[in-house]
Structures are given as C-alpha cells and as structure tokens.
Amino acid sequence: MLLVRVAGLVAGFLTIALVATGCGSGSADEASGSAAGATAVRVSLSDDGCRADPASIAAGPATFTIKNENGSSVSEAELMSGSRILGEKEGLTPGLSGSFSLDLKPGTYQLYCPNAKTERSDFVVTGTSASASSSSSAAAAVNAATAGYSAYLKDRAASLVTLTSTFVAAVKAGQVDRAKALYARARAPYEAIEPVAESFGDLDPAIDAREGDVPAAEWGGYHRIERQLWVAGNTAGMAPVADKLLADVRTLATRIAGSSFQAADLANGATELLTEVSKSKLTGEEERYSGTDLSDIAANLAGSRAAFDLLAPALAGSSSGMGLVTTIRSRFARTDALMAEHATGGGNYRPYRQLEPAAIRELTVAVDALAEPLSQLAEQVVTIK
Amino acid sequence: MSAHFSRRGFLAGALGSAAAVGGVGVLAGCDPAGPAASRPAVVPFRGAHQAGIATPAQDRLAFAAFDVPGTSRTELVDLLRRWTLAAERMTRGEPVGAVDGSEHYVPADTGEATGLAAANLTLTIGFGPGLFDSRFGLAGRRPAALRELPRFAGDELDPRISGGDLCIQACADDPQVAFHAIRNLNRIGFGVTAMRWFQLGFGRTSSTTPSQQTPRNLMGFKDGTRNVNGEVPADLDAHVWVGPNSDQAWLTGGSYLVSRKIRMGIESWDRDRIGDQEAVFGRTKVEGAPLTGQHERDEPDLAARADGTPVIPADAHIRLAAPESNGGVKILRRGYSFTDGVDPVTGQLDAGLFFICFQSDPATGFIPVQRNLATDALNEYIKHTSSAIFACPPGPADGQFWGQQLFS
Numbered sequence: 189m190l191l192v193r194v195a196g197l198v199a200g201f202l203t204i205a206l207v208a209t210g211c212g213s214g215s216a217d218e219a220s221g222s223a224a225g226a227t228a229v230r231v232s233l234s235d236d237g238c239r240a241d242p243a244s245i246a247a248g249p250a251t252f253t254i255k256n257e258n259g260s261s262v263s264e265a266e267l268m269s270g271s272r273i274l275g276e277k278e279g280l281t282p283g284l285s286g287s288f289s290l291d292l293k294p295g296t297y298q299l300y301c302p303n304a305k306t307e308r309s310d311f312v313v314t315g316t317s318a319s320a321s322s323s324s325s326a327a328a329a330v331n332a333a334t335a336g337y338s339a340y341l342k343d344r345a346a347s348l349v350t351l352t353s354t355f356v357a358a359v360k361a362g363q364v365d366r367a368k369a370l371y372a373r374a375r376a377p378y379e380a381i382e383p384v385a386e387s388f389g390d391l392d393p394a395i396d397a398r399e400g401d402v403p404a405a406e407w408g409g410y411h412r413i414e415r416q417l418w419v420a421g422n423t424a425g426m427a428p429v430a431d432k433l434l435a436d437v438r439t440l441a442t443r444i445a446g447s448s449f450q451a452a453d454l455a456n457g458a459t460e461l462l463t464e465v466s467k468s469k470l471t472g473e474e475e476r477y478s479g480t481d482l483s484d485i486a487a488n489l490a491g492s493r494a495a496f497d498l499l500a501p502a503l504a505g506s507s508s509g510m511g512l513v514t515t516i517r518s519r520f521a522r523t524d525a526l527m528a529e530h531a532t533g534g535g536n537y538r539p540y541r542q543l544e545p546a547a548i549r550e551l552t553v554a555v556d557a558l559a560e561p562l563s564q565l566a567e568q569v570v571t572i573k
Numbered sequence: 574m575s576a577h578f579s580r581r582g583f584l585a586g587a588l589g590s591a592a593a594v595g596g597v598g599v600l601a602g603c604d605p606a607g608p609a610a611s612r613p614a615v616v617p618f619r620g621a622h623q624a625g626i627a628t629p630a631q632d633r634l635a636f637a638a639f640d641v642p643g644t645s646r647t648e649l650v651d652l653l654r655r656w657t658l659a660a661e662r663m664t665r666g667e668p669v670g671a672v673d674g675s676e677h678y679v680p681a682d683t684g685e686a687t688g689l690a691a692a693n694l695t696l697t698i699g700f701g702p703g704l705f706d707s708r709f710g711l712a713g714r715r716p717a718a719l720r721e722l723p724r725f726a727g728d729e730l731d732p733r734i735s736g737g738d739l740c741i742q743a744c745a746d747d748p749q750v751a752f753h754a755i756r757n758l759n760r761i762g763f764g765v766t767a768m769r770w771f772q773l774g775f776g777r778t779s780s781t782t783p784s785q786q787t788p789r790n791l792m793g794f795k796d797g798t799r800n801v802n803g804e805v806p807a808d809l810d811a812h813v814w815v816g817p818n819s820d821q822a823w824l825t826g827g828s829y830l831v832s833r834k835i836r837m838g839i840e841s842w843d844r845d846r847i848g849d850q851e852a853v854f855g856r857t858k859v860e861g862a863p864l865t866g867q868h869e870r871d872e873p874d875l876a877a878r879a880d881g882t883p884v885i886p887a888d889a890h891i892r893l894a895a896p897e898s899n900g901g902v903k904i905l906r907r908g909y910s911f912t913d914g915v916d917p918v919t920g921q922l923d924a925g926l927f928f929i930c931f932q933s934d935p936a937t938g939f940i941p942v943q944r945n946l947a948t949d950a951l952n953e954y955i956k957h958t959s960s961a962i963f964a965c966p967p968g969p970a971d972g973q974f975w976g977q978q979l980f981s
Contacts, residue, residue: 260971263658279654282972452677519764549767553642557764566677 226251226289231299233280235259237306238299244312247294252277255285259304266300267311275507288507293324326572329502330451336498337454338447341381344491345441348377352437356430359413362423371417372475372483373535375410378437379484380491381444382464383457388443394436398474408432411477418477451502454495455566461492462559470552472540482530482537485551489527492562493520499565502572509568512561519558526551614746615691618661620968621826622814625695626905626931627803630781631744634774634909634927635751636832637759638701638737638961639766644708650980652765656698656758657974663754666691669761683760685753692747696754698975699740699830699963714979716821718829718934719964726947727956734770734834734959742830742929744907748775770959772834774909774927781907787861787869790926791910792842792954794854795861796890798869801905812903815933823978826967828931831939834911834959837925842954853950855889863891888950899945904930904938925955935962 226249230241233256240252254265254277266276267290274297275288297311355374358367378385378395386392393402395409408429416426465488468474469481496516503509530538530547616624641649659669666689670681705715721736741758745751752773759768778790781803787795801808810816815824842850851857855864855873863873865884875892877884885892896903912924932938946952966976 279651279658281654281974456677515764550642553763553767560760560763563679567675567679570675570677 228253231255231265232257233259233262233265233301233304235261235304237304237309238262238265238301240299240309240311244314245292246315247292247313249289249291250313251287251289253285253287254280256280256282258282261303262301264302266302268298268300269295274505277507290507291505326502326505329504330499330569330572333454333498333502334449334451337449337495340494340498341384341444341447341449342441344377344381345437345444348374348381348437349434349441351377352434356434359417359423359430360427364417364422367413367423368417368478371410371414371478372480372537375480376483376487376490376535378410379464379487380461380494382488382491383460384444384447384449385440388440391436391440391443395433395440398468398476409436411475414475414477451499451569451572452566454499455562455569458492458495458499458565459559459563461488461495462555462562464488465555466552466559470548470555475540479539479541480537481540482527482543483535486527486535486537489520489523496520496562496565499569503565503568505572506568512564512568515561516558516565519554519561523551523554523558526554614693615665616693616695618664618696618969619971619973623695623697623827623965623968624664625697625742625744626813626828626907626965627781627809628693628695628744629785629803630777630779630907631693631695631751632746632777633744633748633751634772634777634929635743635748635755636772636774636927636929637741637743637755638769638771639739639741639759639762640769641704641708641738641765642767643765645765646709646980648765649709650974652762653976653980654974655761657969659757659761660696660754660975663750663757664691664694664696666694669757683753683757685756686750689747689750689753692745692750694743694745694750694754696758697742697744697830697965699742699965700976700979701736701738701740701961701963703736704738711979714821714823716815716819716824716964718819718936719962722831722935722960722962723940725943725957727952728960729956729958730960731958734772736961737769737963739766740830740832740961740963748773772832772911772927772959774911776910778908778910778926779906781905783870790908791837791839791924792850792854793858794850794856795869796854796856797906797908798856798861799891799895799903801903803905808903809905811933812938813905813931813933819934823981824964824966827965827978828905828933829935829938830963830965831928831930831932831935832959832961832963833928833957835926835928835955836923836958838954838956839922839924845954852886853890853954855885855891864889886950888948890946890949890951893945893949894942899942900937902937902942904932904942906930931965 227245229245229250229252231252231254232239232241233254238254252267252275256262259282263280264276264278265280267274275290277286277288280286292313294313294315297313298308299311300308351370351374355367355370358370382392382396385395396411397407397409398411399407399415410433412429413426413433416423465485469485469488472479472481474484475481500513503513527537530543532538616628618624662669668682668684668687671678672680672682672684672687674680702715702719702721705711705719741755743751743754745754755771759766777788779797779800780787781800783802783804787798790796801812803809813828815827815829817825819825847858851864856862857864861869862871863885865874865877866872873885873891873895875883875885875895875897892898906928907930908926908928910924911927912922914923915921916923930939966978969975969977
C-alpha cells in the first residue's frame, strides 16, 4: 500500500520522491475523539520527524492526537506494526491536528511520518493488556465473518432452489402471467450470490447467460425463458429449458454447501456485485425483455451488504478500518434510499424503462460512491492476523 | 538528465531499495525555492494566483464540471484537502498514490500517466453559482458577479453540458497527463462530487504570451492575436485578476472563468470562398494579418475605408470583438479545439472551439463582448451549445488547501 521512499543519485545530488499512500481516496474523515479510558498520546509532526509524548505507554486503549506544528514536507502520521498500518491521519497541513484511537497490545510499534528527516521512530507498548488485543479479536471476527458468509450462501442457495421450483412449475404449466410475476423474485437469490456462482465456471453461463453470450443452440437459463415470456408471450418449448434450469440451481446449491471462502473472497465479492450493477443493470441490458433490472440491482446490493456487514466487526480494531466502515455504511444508506424511491411494494421495483435518465444517473453516482471505498476492503481484511 | 523527477523515476526508484534513505530532508524535485531551470515542465501549483490562467497555454485540455450532490460542508472541505494533495502531486509529475502493491491492493493511482513527465500540467479550480445556495453555508459569500450568464443571441445550449457547482481545468502538453489528472480527481471525489460534463481539447487556439505562436482554430484562422499578454502584470491586474475592492475579499487575486462550447459548421465553412472567409474574420487566412495590415500583429485600422466601405467589414469578427468596440475591454482567452466525433443525427463532424476566457469581472468582460458579437458574420457558421461560469479562487499559499480562502 505504501510506496517507500525512493533514493536516486541524479545529476550529482539526491532526489527523493514523495511518499504516497493508497488510503487517501474515498474515505471520509477518520474516526476521531478519545475512547473512554484511553491513554492520550500526543504526536507532534515536523519536518524533523514525529515525536510521541509519552514515548511509551502501557497496553490498552490509546488515542493518538497528531498535530503538524510547522512541517511543510510532512502531512501524515501512521502507527505501524511491521508493514501493517494500524492507524493513520492524513492531510495534516501545518497547524492542523487529527486523531485516531486503537486498542494496543504489548510490543514495539513504529510511528511513521513520510517525508520527515527521520521517518520512523519506535513506539513501545509495555505490560499485558487487560482487554483482548485488537489483532486477536480481529482475527476471531474474520473467522466469524467467513463462517457467517457460508451460512448466508447456503440460505440464499436454498431460497434459490425453492423460488425457482415454483417459477419452473408455472412455466411448465403454461401459466404465463404467473411465471412473469415470479420471475424477478426467483432470480433474486442468484443475484445476491452471483460472484460465488460465477466461481464455479460452467454454471453461470447455463443459468444466467443473456442472448448472444453463448451459442444460440446452447442458450438456456432464466433469460431464455424471460424472452419467451415477454417477447413471445407464451411458454412454448420451455419445459426442457425449465427442467435444466432447476437442475442447475440445485447443482449450484450442492456445490456451495461443499465450499469454503476466505475473507478476501467476501470483500472482493462485495465489490464484484457492484461491478455487476454498473456493467449491465444500470444500462438496462441485463433484463432486456422483462425490464426487471432494478430487482437484480436490489439483490446485488443486498449480497454486497451481507458480505460487508459480516466483515465490518473485523475492521473495528484500526482507525483506518473504522473510517472505511463508516464511509461504506453511509454510502449503502444512500443507495438504499434511492432504491426505495423506485420500489413498488412486495419486493418489486419499477421497470427499468420507466426510470428517468436523471434517476439512472443518480443511482450510478451513488453506486460509484459506494464501490470506491468498498474496493479498499479486501486489502484491509487480508492484513488482519 | 536533469534533477526533476518524473513518474518514471518515481516508480523505477520504488522498485529499488526500500531503505536506502534516511535523514535527507531536501526534496530537490519539489523544493519551491529550487531553481526553475532544474524543474523543466513543472509549473508550480501554489502561488498568489492559480496556475493555468496566465501560464503559457499548454497544448492539451481536459475540462470537467462537477455537481456536488450532497449538503455537507465538512465533506466538501475534506474533499478539497484531498484534491489539493493529489493535484499538487500530479502537477509535479507524481502519481496520487501507489500504482502497485500487494495482491489485494486496489491502486490509488490509476496508472496511465506512469512513465510520463509532468508535461507542464496545471490544475485550476473554479466554483459555480450553484455552490453558493443554502447547502454549504456559502450564501453570503457569493460574489455578485457570479451568476448564470444571460441568454445570448443564437444560444442553443444543452443544459446537460452546461453549468456545474465546481470545475477543474487541466492543461498539459500531453493529453494523457491531462486526462489522468481529471480521472483521478473525479475518482477521489466519488461520494462528494459527481462529474456533470467533461470536455477534451486537442489543440490550443490561444497564445497567452507573445513568445508563443498564435495557433489556428479549426476554421484555419488565427484568432485572439490581441489577447491579454500573460507576461505583463499590469494587463493581468487590469483585465484578469479580481482586485482588492470587489464585493468578496476571498476572491481577491482570483478570476472569473467563462466556458462556451462553440460548434462549428465545418462542412458549410469549408465551402465558403476565401474572400468571404477573410471578410468574416477581418483577417487574411494564411498570414493572419488584419485586412488593413501586412502582418499578424499589425494593429487593425477599424476606421479604414475603401470605395466608401470599411476595409474591415462592420460585421467582421475582429471588429466586434476588438477592445475598441467594447469600451477597452480585454479578456484572457485560453480556448482549445475539440471534436466529439460525428453528430449522430446528421453524420457531420461534431467539432469546434471549446472557448475559455478569464476576466476580473464578467459584467465588463465576456458578457458585453458576447452581446456585441450578436451581429458577428461568424454566427452563420457557429453555434454555442454549452455555457458555464465559475469563480476561480486565488492560488493556494503554502499549507493552504485549494479554495481555502472561500471557507475561512
């Protein structure tokens, strides 16, 4: 994440590139304010380096308040454990201050002030912590998240099988109106777990290919039936397609039950679901016959939110993680509010073609605003030990 | 190789030693006190005035207008701080953040300017009238002159590519550097700003210093020869910078930016005979001399008559745009040629001039000049399709964020 300082002898004297961090974009102001009972550490930032007062504290909660006294080449301070950033404050131009809070276990940490004459100085935490250390509780939270996600996937897969069975029955019975009414709801669990389904390779094209994605002779799945229902207005020839669809979603459920996932899979999956939203649903290309794209978007967002909510507790141990969580939460709230404007009750949404261009734009802006910080989640999660 | 550093040097070094340096505080490449000669192609980001106004016009433009959908002043200020850090880095030729990292790292910089020099990149911010409504507590700080432009004769404005709460003008001698700057600032702004419209310009049409050749517009003519000279402080003070006696002190040292997208009827123009083309502009096509002179920089003689009629016709562009026809008014022009490909309806070229000008007061700058152009012979071949106005704050001083004057 950090580009380290760079030295090079150029034209006879030393040139150093500025250190840039990867955490600058997308996150709102970092969490600030002192935690109750926390040890206060004042860090003064100058061109010479960053100086902590006191230079050593006992293990437990601590609030670091960083002030840039007059440093013109320094603007941030980080508390690091090895290569991992535990807390940081950026954008501190001269005179500005900011803070972050952490629960620290005993050990030697480093205060890192990019561009200062002395960039790194040790910060020692002594004794034994009364509370659980941030890293071990974070690691436990990661385990809880991956276990929770496995349960979520199984639950969604079970719903998918149930709802698709009902849909398939309507198709095979030639009940066009009923099948159309069931279509979007039947697909929703699939859209909530789509990146996982895609990870099984052959199943996603069989279940979810759009016209032209696969050779015409092989085309089946939801969208084949969608076209028959909305364009032809009947279910002619759909019985074998419907049977195959149900068999495929059952296979998917079986495979999900036998799989396990890493925390990074959750985080990356949460972002991939939003890529799905941007790629084909906000353009109305996914459900080109039924116009039920907003139902897919709602399901994609729900799946993304589920993964994020499970991971959020694991990030609570670092101020940068907390800042990210807070930002992502508020951005989910924004997309939820916009989606609610288009809900028509019973889990249904207005057809895509009824959306004004301004509404599509508004939704796209909100999804971009959400996806940007969400994309930073994976790297935060994988550094948790 | 000189001592400035480029993105190339930054990354090449980053792949090398991680711990090679300690205790060296002087940053040769970004020491504002360093000799300019050691930093070719780097325009200082900070100063009394924003860069990108009087700066000799670079070859390429990327111009973006943004809406601010939210209502949080704190978020807006926080974004301006983050934009400042990123903008300053990019104008030095550095990425906004690391391009590479461990497997799950999402690059903070988008990377397409990696290996490219700073290319004289300037980034100039402006605040639109909409920012001064009730949302951000700025209603009392709106300069009286900052309001939507009046409707002008022949306007065919598309609201989707007009206006905006904020703008950023990126100018550079490399198109990818200019694009990279807007793209990354847009990305950093997600959640606070939303890009409203975006315009690329592929070639400058103005010279802001006499040492630069006056380039030609897409009609093949040199226009704006009598532009404000960016090297003459008195001209800039008189016509471009907002003075200390304006109604809003925060804007002192700033300027008003007016942008107009001017679509040219390229196909019709190309069929016009040379005599008429020259009469339309009031200049010769090849030399660029006024019809009353021999050389480009000869002063036009607006009074000259031949056979009882004005040599420079009454409706010639240079007559109507001349300071003599506008009470001595001059504006600093900084426009770029653009093309957006083919008009999807007509199949004709969608191309023309993305006009940008800076002035100390639009009420005595662009507005009267544009009103005077109502009878311009050129109007037969052009139409204005987008319009915007922004107040550009003075340059950030050391330690200040972009536009801090407005918020303090």
